[in-house]
Amino acid sequence: MTRHGKNCTAGAVYTYHEKKKDTAASGYGTQSIRLGKDAIKDFDCCCLSLQPCQDPVMTPDGFLYEKQAILEYILHHKTETAKKMKAYEKQKQAQKSSSQLESKSEERERVERFKTKENSIVSKPINPFTSGQNPGGEKSRTNAAESSSSAPVASSSQSLPCFWVPSLTPQSKPTLLKKPDRYVCAVTRDVLGNSVPCTVLRPSGAVVTQECVEKLIKKDMLDPLSGDKLSDRDLIPLQRGGTGFAASGVDLRAKEARPVMMV
Known part of the structure; x- marks a missing residue:
């Protein structure tokens, strides 16, 4: 098709290319x-916290969880249930007490009117010459002056880091690096990763590659670490990837x- 044909806008037919382009542009x-x-x-991260597992446990479907995360979730669920139950009991008690208070509303209003009248009565005459003065003003100002004068002062004998004096210059020592840990297959010692299909052996809890299962374990159906007899149910594929x-x-x-x- 020529360049003129691609840019032609005088056609009577709404082509598939034009429809697809307009659909993407219009949302x-x-x-x-x-x-x-x-x-x-990552394949070694908990499905709840999405962090690397320190004490991993696995479901029969092959999903990996941190044991502490599961316990925290159960504890959080119990706490929330207890809070809701306590709020429900409080609401029930409030409804019961409100029905009792409604029957005594007239008496309560009479008591409030009595308190209002009592508070409006002045029991001591007001002296207009001393009402605006504060007898303890001088004393409060004296206490404030004493407290401000007794404020702690930073000691000049404290040694602080200084970038201009060589003996006081802070130093940064190089951090010692440790050899990074890598996950490997329990049988073949191959490095495990997100792109490597893995399988968990139920009796021993070991993680091996799917290639190891197909080539070595399925021949005799024995756990190479514990020697237990294996069945298809004991081979749990480890679920990979996926987040919320x-x-x-x-x-x-x-x-x-x-x-x-x-x-």
Whole structure:
């Protein structure tokens, strides 16, 4: 097709290319986007806290959790339930007491009117010559002066860091680096990562690669670490990726359904 044909705007037919272009520009139609690396959690992170696990536990479906995060969630749920129950009991008691107070509303109003009248009665004559003076004003000013004079003063003998005196210049020593830990397969010692499918052996709790399962373990169906007999139920695939807004596994595209532009 020539350049003139691509830019032709005098056609009587609304082409698919024009419809797709206008849909993307106007915000109509289902939009699809591929998720980036930041939207996928690491394989060794808890599904609740999204942080690396220190004391990991796993569900039968292969989802990894931090034991402390689960206990904190259960404790938080119990606390919230206790709060709601306490608020419900308080509301129930308030409803019961309000029904009793309604029957005594006239007596309460009579008491309030009596208090108002009593407060309006002046029991001591007011002296117009001393009403605006504060007898303890001089004393309060004296106490304020004494308290301000007794404020603590910073000692000049304290040694502070100084960037101009060589002996007082703060020094920064180099931090000793430690060898980083890496997750490896319990059998083949291959490095584990987000792109490596992993499987958990139920009897021993060891994490091995799926390749190790297919080539070594499935032949004899024995746990290489504990020697226990394995079944298909004992091989739990470790779920990879996925957060609260991203799918797990290999489905790394997010879709949003929006109104469709009809022509």
